Amino acid sequence: MADKNHAMWKDLGMDLDTHDLLCAALPGAFGDVFMSQKNRPEGMDYFNTVAADIHGLRPAELIAEQKKGRKVFGTFCVFVPDEVVIAADGIVTGLCGGSQFWVPDGEKVLPTNTCPLIKASLGARLGKTCPFFRIADMYVGETTCDGKKKAYEILGEDVPMHIMHLPHGKRPQDLAAWSGEIRTFIKTVEDFTGNAVTLEKLNGAIQIVNAKRRALERLYNCRKGQCVPISGRDVLLIMQIAFFDDPQRLTQVVNQLCDELEERVAKGVSVAPKDAPRILLTGTPLAVPNWKMHNIIESSGAVIVCEENCTGTRYFAHQVREDNHSLDEAVDALTDRYLNNIHCACFTPNPGRLDDIVRLAREYHVDGVIDLNLKFCTLYDTEGYLVERRLKDEGIPVLGLETDYTDNDSEQLRTRVEAFLEMIRG
Amino acid sequence: MTAYYILFDNHEQAVRLHGQLRMGGLGSVIAPTPRSVSVCCGVSLMISEEEIGAVRTFLSHHACVYRSVERVEQEFNPRRDAYC
Numbered sequence A: 001m002a003d004k005n006h007a008m009w010k011d012l013g014m015d016l017d018t019h020d021l022l023c024a025a026l027p028g029a030f031g032d033v034f035m036s037q038k039n040r041p042e043g044m045d046y047f048n049t050v051a052a053d054i055h056g057l058r059p060a061e062l063i064a065e066q067k068k069g070r071k072v073f074g075t076f077c078v079f080v081p082d083e084v085v086i087a088a089d090g091i092v093t094g095l096c097g098g099s100q101f102w103v104p105d106g107e108k109v110l111p112t113n114t115c116p117l118i119k120a121s122l123g124a125r126l127g128k129t130c131p132f133f134r135i136a137d138m139y140v141g142e143t144t145c146d147g148k149k150k151a152y153e154i155l156g157e158d159v160p161m162h163i164m165h166l167p168h169g170k171r172p173q174d175l176a177a178w179s180g181e182i183r184t185f186i187k188t189v190e191d192f193t194g195n196a197v198t199l200e201k202l203n204g205a206i207q208i209v210n211a212k213r214r215a216l217e218r219l220y221n222c223r224k225g226q227c228v229p230i231s232g233r234d235v236l237l238i239m240q241i242a243f244f245d246d247p248q249r250l251t252q253v254v255n256q257l258c259d260e261l262e263e264r265v266a267k268g269v270s271v272a273p274k275d276a277p278r279i280l281l282t283g284t285p286l287a288v289p290n291w292k293m294h295n296i297i298e299s300s301g302a303v304i305v306c307e308e309n310c311t312g313t314r315y316f317a318h319q320v321r322e323d324n325h326s327l328d329e330a331v332d333a334l335t336d337r338y339l340n341n342i343h344c345a346c347f348t349p350n351p352g353r354l355d356d357i358v359r360l361a362r363e364y365h366v367d368g369v370i371d372l373n374l375k376f377c378t379l380y381d382t383e384g385y386l387v388e389r390r391l392k393d394e395g396i397p398v399l400g401l402e403t404d405y406t407d408n409d410s411e412q413l414r415t416r417v418e419a420f421l422e423m424i425r426g
Numbered sequence B: 001m002t003a004y005y006i007l008f009d010n011h012e013q014a015v016r017l018h019g020q021l022r023m024g025g026l027g028s029v030i031a032p033t034p035r036s037v038s039v040c041c042g043v044s045l046m047i048s049e050e051e052i053g054a055v056r057t058f059l060s061h062h063a064c065v066y067r068s069v070e071r072v073e074q075e076f077n078p079r080r081d082a083y084c
Helices: A002-012 A014-034 A042-054 A059-069 A082-087 A101-109 A115-125 A131-135 A145-157 A172-194 A199-221 A230-243 A247-267 A290-298 A327-341 A349-361 A378-393 A409-424 B011-023 B054-059
Strands: A070-076 A091-094 A138-142 A160-163 A276-284 A301-308 A367-376 A398-403 B002-007 B031-034 B043-048 B066-075
Touching: A002 A014, A002 A059, A002 B054, A014 A042, A014 A101, A014 A230, A014 A290, A014 B031, A042 A230, A042 A247, A042 B011, A042 B031, A042 B043, A059 A070, A059 A091, A059 A131, A070 A131, A082 A172, A082 A199, A082 B011, A082 B054, A091 A131, A115 A131, A115 A145, A138 A145, A145 A160, A160 A172, A172 A327, A199 A230, A199 A247, A230 A247, A230 A290, A230 A301, A230 A409, A247 B043, A276 A290, A276 A349, A276 A378, A290 A301, A290 A367, A290 A398, A290 A409, A290 B031, A301 A349, A349 A378, A367 A409, A398 A409, B002 B054, B011 B031, B011 B043, B011 B054, B043 B054, B054 B066
Parallel strands: A070 A091, A070 A138, A138 A160, A276 A301, A276 A367, A367 A398
Antiparallel strands: B002 B043, B002 B066, B031 B043
């Protein structure tokens, strides 16, 4: 297996020696975060397998599909409609970087005071240390923040790039603009793949992605009761894998896992003690393998029962209307789901996110909210003021934290989390 | 803590043996292969010290495909805070 992977990585032009350092760190970190847990659901076997060979299994599948003539599109954001790519028989793979390992290569071309997610994403490409970044035939960026916009210009010098210009409001003219962006994206994908996006194919793709959304929503619903059948760490891993795995296979394995979780709930099998504080995590996304805050929070005695972020509810909430009768209708359905229903901090104003956090806090019966921001993410950092004020008004305890991908601040974060949990416990 | 890792040539072999062991009432955990026993980013099966005897017996009595069984001294510590 090792020889096969190394041959594949070599063919991809990767820096094998440097990449090997990342491979060396994975088993220990995975063991500490995931395998140290007791009583994990058996359905996590699939996700353990994918994670154990994270740079081998799925990349090999993608390359096999490329050899059949299919194109792989790498994306960085939940606003990019996977349905369009799938309708053109393309494959979507998430590309956001979640490791400090990639940050130094990103800092060679980006200001140090750029968020670690952007630095890691560029570093993974330019340092040639991630197979997914080597495999993707085209990258699809979006204008959700200034850092990304400028970073995409640098990436675009190295790889074919399409940018979707996301409006920063939800007025009628913004919906019209986003509809136009989706139409332009359809044309780009059609030209790049050589495949037409027909109504039948787009409706079919909408059904595929909706089924995945329903499965992930079902997974989240399992965490709403007093009995918590799966840890936040395990759900985070599932969500991270959902961004690059085959959507239909992922739907199947998540639904199988949910069968087990619902049975656990019926039998009262919980991964957390009854008095463990229930935490909702909100804020910036947690790209693989960023497991730091989930691990700190849960190994401090709490259990994370919901994530209101792009690697959480924003990824699956709301379906795209199915059975559209024309391509125009289908584009309208995509426009509505993506622009109207994803409440990213890039919008102004963005009251929907505050409402979502409060609603989710009630639905998941949380004891407290942790508002987590990646360093140098001005949008979420600034919106944090409004988030914390609203939660205080609602009587929901809240803790604001800022961090990056380094390990340096772990003890400090742990101290603050433990103090917060102590306060919640009263 | 002592644990044992069963190594394979590919992940299909690991998943198959995992299922075989489960059918035989034996526990195993699909895990990343520790660097101390292999340099690949591969999939292996972790077996506890308590179960390794029964697992070895199972392996010798059934047609199981694997590369080797390795003993590893390890300690999983969620408070180590060493991420990748």
